[in-house]
Amino acid sequence: MPRVARPGRPHLPRRRERDPEGRMSLGDHLREFRRRVLIAAVTVLVAAIAAGLNYERIFDFLAEPFNDYKRSNPQSTISLNFGEATSAFSNLITLSIFVGVLAASPVWLYQLWAFIVPGLTKKEKRISLAFIAATVPLFLGGCWLGYIVLPQSLQLLYGFSPSGTSNIQQVSDYFAFVTRFILVFGGGFLFPVFLVAFNAVGILPAEKMIKAWRVAVVLIFVFAAVATPTADPMTMFLLALPLMALYFMAYGVARLIDRRREKARPDWLDASDDEASAL
Template identity: 35%
Template sequence: MASNPLRRLIPSGRKRKPWSRKHNPDGTMTLLEHLRELKHRVAIISLALTVGGVIGWIWFETKIGPLPALETLLREPYCGIPAAQRFPSDQCVLIQQQPFEAFIIRMKVGLGAGAALVSPVWLYQLWAFITPGLYARERKFARIFVFSASFLFIVGTILAYVVIPAGLSVLVGFAGQFYVTALSGSSYVSFVLTMLIVFGVSFEMPLIIVMLNRIGVVSYEKLKKWRRGIIFGLFVFAAVATPGTDPVGMVVLALALTVLFEFALQLCRVHDKRKAKRDETSKWANISPDEAAPLDLTPSAPETATPEPVASAELPRNRYDDAT
């Protein structure tokens, strides 16, 4: 059987990736190559989520270094409810209303924690799938994007974890002395996970704004013009996205997003100012010394000449004037 001549171009044991930047500098690919790359990225993300889910499953009941178990972290906001309003008052436990409810909760929490732990992996794969369609100056923000996205997501979840006890105390406080709180495990864990995810994902908003500004989609002037509408939309989003009727979570999320938006707005202002200065410098730097500088042919308003006062000239006198 005749050997394939292309095999000599590919080292043995290695399969060339058509989307690799080393072998494909301009990032051009066919539709089939795009589908193969998507399959490759999804496989890596699935493997990373599986590994993270296993770690989260073990972490649910086991301490990892100085970190307490996930079960303990989840129950702490619930244990912050006054004992007189909690059932049973002498214990801090949740109720299992259905068979295998505890198993489903552990799997759900483990997958969520694992996805957060391996977030740099799937964020990088997501960015790497987008970058072939971008320019080189846009692809260099991959590391900054991954690090910033992971950092902002973690900060958002920490803020949500701090806010949850205050929100539960306010909600339970409306019950007064006539009710006691006995939450089921599934409803309580769903509430906590939803708060963590909403806060974590919402904190990615400034990063998206900055990246869109970097690639030239939005400018500082447009964002400044839309500032009031965007801030109003952030408050509406916080009211809709926050689970339940927690007023504390709504206000804290809206204020945090407003602060992050203002911070992103200032970053866009600095970037646009530097870009304008750089463009102005490069415009004059590209002119050849032998080339005439461009003339400013902008029509200007005609100048109106002001008439100068004419000095009255004294007529010469002749001899007939003296005689008369």
């Protein structure tokens, strides 16, 4: 007599056990990527909704560098202007998403890191956890530096306006400039995170980092010149100089990781082919 399935809880597929060595198939990688993107997106959405409820405070905070220039130059005709009926609503959505990305940075930065380095050993994961804790302060610190530098950049850029002209600034254009400016500084400060990540997985030894420091300095200045939305050299230097310092700090961390790795390396691996090893 055939066995009749009992009604009740539906049969759920068992979750696939993780490989102890951290190996994953292509399908597992794609599912892992989808899961982490979903977590990051939901977190950003929740933070953006909270930011939308505090829109006026955020608007005043980001408009303060503009208002500071206006107060220090009372002879100039300058103002923020909503050009269309939908501009105010569009600006609310844009600023809410921007603040949501910043506020949710601890979550999506962790999701990014966890997806990049799933196959590390327990010892390497302990080292990387300390570095994960540094990603959020670095990113937010870079964003804060961008906000601090912003008034000087506006002073320089608006200073090129000929006498007798006015700067009727569209709100959407101004906040697009401000958010891009701040995010460039925040993203640039994550540069050492990826350097140490590549070192932790064995792709970038510390020795190669110090040998290529001249090339790295040139690339940092090129990145600062291209990434900053202003054409003034002052802003480029204010981004490039901290990145250079962070590069050498990343080298120091990578050097410590390499030394620990060398101490844990068995001596018999260094024996020559014609020499009997201790093994």
